[in-house]
Amino acid sequence: MNKLQRIQQHLQQHNIDAVFITTPDNVFYVSGFLSNPHERLLGVMVFQHAEPFLICPKMEMPDAVAAGWKHEVVGHEDTQNAWDIVKDACIRRGVSLQTIAIEKDHMTVARHEAMQAQFDTATFTAFDAQINDMRVCKDAEELHKMREAAKLADFAIEVGVANIQEGRTEMDILNAIESAVKAKGYAMSFETMVLAGEKSASPHGTPGDRKIQRGDMILFDLGIIYEGYCSDITRTVAFGEVSEAQKDIYNTVRRANEQAIAAVRPGVTAMALDKIARDVITEAGYGDYFTHRLGHGLGISVHEFPSINGANPYELQVGTVFTIEPGVYKADVTGVRIEDDVVVTEDGVEVLTSYTKELVIVE
Secondary structure: OOHHHHHHHHHHHOOOOEEEEOOHHHHHHHHOOOOOOOOOOOEEEEEOOOOOEEEEEHHHHHHHHHOOOOOEEEEEOOOOOHHHHHHHHHHHOOOOOOEEEEOOOOOOHHHHHHHHHHOOOOEEEEOHHHHHHHHHEOOHHHHHHHHHHHHHHHHHHHHHHHOOOOOOEHHHHHHHHHHHHHHOOOEEOOOOEEEEHHHHHOOOOOOOOOEOOOOOEEEEEEOEEEOOEEOOEEEEEEEOOOOHHHHHHHHHHHHHHHHHHHOOOOOOEHHHHHHHHHHHHHHOOOHHHOOOOOEEEOOOOOOEEEEEOOOOOOEOOOOEEEEEOOEEEEOOOEEEEOEEEEEEEOOEEEEOOOOOOOOOEEO
């Protein structure tokens, strides 16, 4: 059963007439067409039985067809009301839309009001949980792409470490990484982070002109897109002499990362994994410095369902891909985060990222 058939089955089982999918990543998941439409309307409408259609800016219609979408593509120009075109495509199918599912987490109030104006007798229901359930378990083709994305992330870390030199700035190293990735024909999956010294203690810090100095710990957080699928890796390395306090934080974070990974298997909850890593860090005396969740789902989006946090009872399933990224951020010593991409297997876990977690000391 393909993705469209699974959606149609859900609509039939829940007596929903149609679903309008609008998140660009979800449109890609369903149709194979990846687009950043900016403020313009993009979506896929799927019905219980009628032919689905994809709506996009008119200039992108050939791209949607080339991407492999086998059904109707309708386009809208900047001078047109795209919602009129959506309604017309539905009318041509002769369907009665009394219940329409939408992505409530994505659709803006303005767009919802515009859609309500076109389908004024319809009621609206959420489709977010269903599309999350579909995307959370990756198939063999998706896992192949994610393994390749992870290999590229390992390569990017290697480039970053190789470019560490005294006097170079964070941005110098970041540019070297991104140039090497671009030379291979790939793009980053989010804004690359290279944070040195005291800046490594900012979990989402901004790289700048801070120069590398001996005694710095340097945090790299980056990811690569391979055929529409993302990787996400963090490694923290040292330049020159490392203090005992820095080593202690590094070894604590590594233990938290490795113990959480070792516990991954089908049926384990997200909150249980978070607790395993958090307990390691708390028992070492750094609990107040681990200030974020353990990880997040990974796939087409760099952050997707499920959230690996201490309040999420979600039970891991075979094929679930997510990050495990504990960190300790102590500004007067260092910040350390170690992040891996993992997939749940039938008997445990496969770690997709493979760059060493031994403390790398660049001399």
